[in-house]
Amino acid sequence: MDLTYTEEEEEFRARLRQWLGQVLPGLGPKPDPNDWPGRRTYDMGWQRRLYEAGYAGLHWPVDAGGKGATPTQHLIFLEETERAGAPYVGANFVGLLHAGPTIAAEGTPEQKRKWLPPILSGDEVWCQGFSEPDAGSDLAALRTKAVRDGDEYVITGSKIWTSHAEVADWCELLVRTDPISDTVPKHRGISWLAMPMDAPGVTIRPLRTLAGSTEFAEMFLDEVRVPVANRVGAENDGWRVTMVTLSFERGTAFVGEVVACRRTLIALATEARKNGRWDDPSLRRKLALLSAEFAALWRLTQWNVSESEATGGVPGIGGSVFKLRYSHARQELYDTAAEVLGAGALDLDHEWVLDRLSSLSYTIAAGTSQIQQNIIAERILGLPKGR
Amino acid sequence: MHFQLTDDQRALQSGMRELLAGRFDRDALRAAVDATVDAPGTLDRRLWRELGDAGFFALRLPEDEGGVGLGLPEAVLLFEEAGRALLPGPLIATHLAAGVVKGAADGSVVVTQSDGALIEWYEASDAVAGEAVAEGAAVPVRSVDPLTPLHRLHEPATTSDPLVGLLTAAEQLGSAARTTEMAVQYARERQQFGAPIGSFQAVKHLCAQMLARTELARAAVYAAAVTGDLADIAGAKLLADEAAVRCARDCLQVHGGMGFTWEADVHLHLKRAWVRKERWVSEATLTELLAELLVEVG
Incomplete structure (x- = not known):
């Protein structure tokens, strides 16, 4: 039981931080959410920079053009890029996290040569x-x-x-x-x-x-x-091929978001202090419980990553436990944000209000909470299948 | 980063589980509960010595002081096992008194400590750590948990060692894991409508939530054992309390009418979880602490 990073991992983190510090100030403003060509250009431009700096496909196997980084290095990458406010994977999500890993695992050498390099270089979505x-x-x-x-x-x-x-x-x-x-x-x-x-x-x-x-x-x-x-x-045989992909989705897809949620929690406390709602003990209690929840979700992520590193496999089924709790916690977080904002929670120009709306998809997308519970009950706990 | 248990830690964990399976199995637990009818508050001194011999109390004492020389993560693993088995006695107070109170380390002496307004195992203990309890200051309470005799103090104690919180959280974690197992096992065996009740989604989802609660608490408790940080311990205690109490409640629900009986073990887990929830500092104090920290960071 150890939470310290190796010297090599710390060096990796330091180099990454330095690079992020150099490259992020030169990045243009984020495009409007409804400007799809703009979003593509922005997201793929970021992928291009990652590619040129040698950070593209960090967690992909070397024979697929990736860096073959350890799960811990990938975790550090996701943590640091989020912390530095770097762009999210965006339009490249499916390529990097679903289709790419599937082709890497199941494709012929020819298919890998054809499809994988343009994903890594940010040329194909x-x-x-x-x-x-x-x-x-x-x-x-x-x-x-x-x-x-x-x-x-x-x-x-x-x-x-x-x-x-x-x-x-x-x-x-x-x-x-x-x-x-x-x-x-x-x-x-x-x-x-x-x-x-x-x-x-x-x-x-x-x-x-x-x-x-x-x-x-x-x-x-x-x-x-x-x-x-x-x-x-x-x-x-496509069902089996697809299941390889889906376990990737539940593995590390939310690492950056957990880091972001912890930051949002601090911002909520700051805002509540400013507008006086901090005086309500029930709000302080909610924020404290969410703080404990997100801290634990971060530890659970470290646990899952460390486990997949030890077993050398794809992210484990523990991802279902994480997804179930995280998606619920995220909704609680933004419901609490609405409490902090009061009437301001009705103003669409506040980013927390948009985040609150989008949080509603979390218990549905990538396997509903009900399906996650079936998976946990049947595949982890071994309860019989049924209705 | 290797958050996983080391081979040595796994060996320690299974060693403790074996020791308890041999010396404090379900029959012994029920015998201890039955014995409280005639002789409430009696502690098995022989078992206490055996725990001492196994290094349970001297675990974190340096080897040159006759201890085992291990750390908080190892202690957490042992207390998790104690929580699973519902091992009775002032285990944490005696563990923390090792090296401070003579005889605590080898289990020849039973040490308790005042904790807030309550004190556990007062009459069965040889010594009270921390603030002294004046003659007649401790009044017996008819304890909800048959295996945790309680006294109430007129003057609440103010000592609040975070390690009491951490080790209690470890016990809660063990209990939550155990009630989850009990519920799953019962859901597999119990038949209604011609099928195991565990094949029904309503029951399945209760069990899935139990596991999720337990595993999240596990990550928090283990991490707090590694860092020893006050905020980590506070968060771990909150999550582990919630896991132990809610899992016992859900386990009771899965057991249906049987869960409401004295004969089923579920109530013993629930009652002990309630007792442990009161240890260290109150939930209100813990949440205020975490809330304050959010402001300090921001």
Whole structure:
């Protein structure tokens, strides 16, 4: 049980801090949330800088073009970039955290050569075509159909909640290559494809979130042709291929946010002192309990990272415990922020108000809290499957 | 960074679990509870000596003073096991008195200490650490926990060693982990509507929340043991108290009618968790401390 970092890790942190100190002041202002081309340029420009400085794909394996850094170094990277106020991974989220690691783990050497370098250099944006209108939590029930025609698949169906669809070059797409039947379980007939977003037959309809901005889109696919060579993994083996991706998502995706939440908590206390609400003991109690919660979530992150380093594997299933508690705590944090703001909590120009609105997605996206609890109960605690 | 337990720490943990499985298993626990009917407040002195021989009390004393020379993380692991097993007695006071009160280190003497307005195991103890208790100043209380005799003090003590908080949090963690296991085991076995109740989502989600609460508290308690920092200990105590009390409550709920009986062990965990929650400083004081720290940092 040790929380000290090695000399090597501290050197890594110091070098990173120095670099961040040099590069961040030269960065332009953040684009408007609704300016998608602007957001792409901004996010990919940051990726380019990371690439040139040797920080791109830190946690990717070396044979995939990554740096093969340890999970602890990756943790330090996420902690320090957030602390310094560096841009979030943004439009590069799917490429760096889902599609890329999947291709790195399951792709052929040719596929890795083709798709991985442009992700790392910030030249190509990926989006995710998993969920469908009738396949949300029950993802394996997806119905978008891919029919073989020579060396191509012809794809028809629709996808939903696709972030960055408007500016993506590629989509990691889950399709049904074998229809659901009495003999084929629904998760068996799925394949994983890389679909070029400029292919004829792809239509994108942006979806406005309750926060007012268009954070994701619906995607309609009408006889879209995708080469069979774009399939990663075997035909009908896409479910397993995808699960590799999803465990990455639950592993380290929220490290930076926990750091940010702890900072927000301090800002809430400062604001409450200023506007007098600090005198309310029930508010002080809430802030204190959130402080304990976020401190513990940070320790749990360190625990999970240290465990994945010890076992050498992908982030463990402990990520479900983290996600369940974190998503709830984040909502509590911004509900408390609203208490601090009072009537100001109705002013959309305050960043905490927008953050409060977006926090509502946390207990739904990337596996609802109810699904997380099923996962914990069945896969960690070994309770029987059922209704 | 290697936050995980070392091989030595794992060995220490399993050694303690084995010792308690041999010397204070469920039968011994229930016998101790039954014995309180005729002889309330009696402590098993032989077991106390054995704990002393195993190094439970002298764990953190330097080796040249006859101790084991280990640190807070190791102590936390042992107290977690004690919490799992519902081991009775003023364990923390005696552990903290090792090297200070003669005989505490080897378990030949039982030491208690006043803690706020309460004092545990007052009559069964040989010595009281910290502020002296005047003759007649401690009044017996009919304790909610059959295995923690309590006295009330007219003048509340002001000593508040953070290590009491940390080691109590470790016991709470052990209890939370145990009630989670008990609930899961019962949910797997108990059949209703032709299926194990653990196959129903309503029950599953109770169990999942229990695990999440326990594991978050574990991360906080272990980290506080490593840093020894007051704010870390305060946060760990809050989370571990919550985990122990809420997990015992949920465990009781999963057990249904059986959970409400004297015969089931669930109530023993809940009652002890309530007692431990009162130790060290109050929840209100802890939250005020953490709130103040937010202001200081900002």
